[in-house]
Amino acid sequence: MLFDSMGAKIIPRLASPEVTEPRWANAMASLSHKDLLSIKQLSVEDIILILDTAEALKEVAARPVKKVPTLRGKTVINLFFEPSTRTRSSFELAEKRLSADILNFSPSTSSVSKGETLLDTARNLQSMAPDIIVIRHESAGAPHLLARECRSSIINAGDGMHEHPTQALLDALTIRTVKGRLDGLKLAIVGDISHSRVARSDTILFHKMGSEVRVCGPTTLIPWDFDKLGAKIYGKMEEAIEGADVIMMLRLQHERQNEAFIPSTREYYNFYGLTRERMRLANKDTIVMHPGPMNRGVEIDSDVADASYSVILNQVANGVAARMAVLYLLSGNAGLKLKKHSR
């Protein structure tokens, strides 16, 4: 079973805020994985290691020269088959801050538009000997196909409706920073659950970490057996957000919908939009998150999105740190001794 260890209550360690030494530079800990394909594959210890590493790496962004030589001489390929601004620039910034050499591929500029298969693309890229390939693809499992074929470490930057592991990690980092813990928190994820890879990764991660995960949306947008991933299912938004410590709003994914799941966005807003009125049901210290991009006035009101309890922009900042941590830990795992390469 995937979730054997999930019942265990493990209190994540909170990294000390006064890190003066670049603690991570000497850390020999690494992930016991070649690739990061999903949250499913990670243990609680893995997740804590990534979060702790990310916490330490936040310090780099505070330096006048926002760069460390950790990945100098390493090549990272960003292979984005789906349009992405946020995730892609976040990865790129993380790679640059770690001094990696970067190659960006996207379908419009590559041979994919000429009918090349993903496998051939992967093999061609492989022959350039990259250390890490970051892939976003509209097909679930595309990163797995790459991982089977490539010696490089593969990082899943979102595959279809499957997973978006680095998003879940940055969400966890954001919540842990604000709330000081993950264990025992009540997290409400509201919106289009069916088409959301973020909902899957978040549910699996927070359930593993001992949070109570509530998932809420119209019944047509909640996939079968979602409760078996470790979530409680709610139809009524009011019930889902009552007493929640964190409210995570998801975008209504118009581009993935070729069927009628909801009558109209107006009706959707009436039942599932996060408004100031609904926020009154939440706790005083409840925070609001959104993986972006937001549809203001559809799933979230502007006065909620821009309020003080919104940590949406913290998420973006933490995204860089979380991705730096993953890049760092996976490159260590590839057996590339960090110390030899850094001067």
Added chain:
Amino acid sequence: MQLILRQGRIIDPSQQLDKVADLGIDEGRVAEIAQRIRKKGRKEIDARGLLVFPGFIDMHVHLREPGREDSETIETGTNAAARGGYTGIACMPNTQPVNDCEAVTSFILERAREVSKIAVYPVGAITKGSQGKTLAEIGEMYRSGIVAISDDGHPVQDNQVMRRAMEYSRLFGLPVIDHCEDKELAGGGVMHEGYYSTLLGLRGMNPAAEELHVVRDVILAQQTGAQVHIAHLSTRRSLAAVVRARKEDGTSITCEATPHHLLLTDAEVSSYDTNTKINPPLRSQGDVDALVKAAASGDIDAIATDHAPHNINDKMLEFDRAPFGIVGLETAVSLIYDRFVRTGVFTLERFVRLFSTNPARILKLERGTLAKGCWADIMLLDPDLVCEVRSSEFCSRSRNTPFEGWKLRGGPVMTIVKGKVVWSF
């Protein structure tokens, strides 16, 4: 005598036969079954320790010729069948062009006469081009030699068209084989809708897509009196609908299951291996358990492979972009023997009914029996043969199997068609 099989254990449910005996063949037909045949055969085979069955018939095969000879041809497909222990196969009409007229039927049969060592029974399309709109020239195809009609792979969506097809099929006594799938409800899914489709983020096919069409076919079969056969039945509810209909009014509706639906669940898709992408999709454990029980009890009439060869280039794609289907001819018999007969889930008699007696009866073939005077289509199985599934050794032109590396005990060692050994281990 042309050929004598000495002292094999002969099992033939058509005559309630299960005994160790000699089987003599003359002029391609079964001449005698006796404790000891005194005459000498021009050729004799020592069948001690082997099981002797009426030849197995796979009533659901895709040969891909004409049109996709890069994936399979009539020659490679029938070679694969002979190696798998089959003496006859029914080939589905979704070739390019579709087998929807006399000319294509004749081409297939002509080609089979030239290259095939086993019998090929073409299945004609229900509608022109399998487009679900107007009836194909079923009568003319019948005259040329089709044994059933089906729009397998492109199932008839229009209920009125299906009704007319069933009515019309009665003129020729042709079985109507239906791949049951409501395309709208299947919703472009690529796997069974359930826990695993949710976990893997793959678009699910609602099992009701199959079940609704099974129920439709049951009702239309009752109304029209047509002989309806449900292809690759795969869910608990589909099964219940068929069983209920038989109990209610003794309708002659029959159904088949595939080895993969009896052996694998949707959990197999977790690796995103495109060799687990099949239509109907691999189902839940509950469905699999119900199917196995029904095959053992006889509620499922036949085991058919739905052998669907796909060139490796077509399968080495992202899961949602790869075509549906896996090959099955060269693995089915060993898989079922090892996993269900050896383990005592199926009796030997049931095994032979599922693979030979019933397919022959459903398709109205003078096969599936070793009665005196009948064609000597025979399969010999060694219950102790140890084999491993290695797709590199397949006679089939395609390698798309989810069973690669499975270690099995028991498998075909000789295939005899009309008294001639066409394949031996």
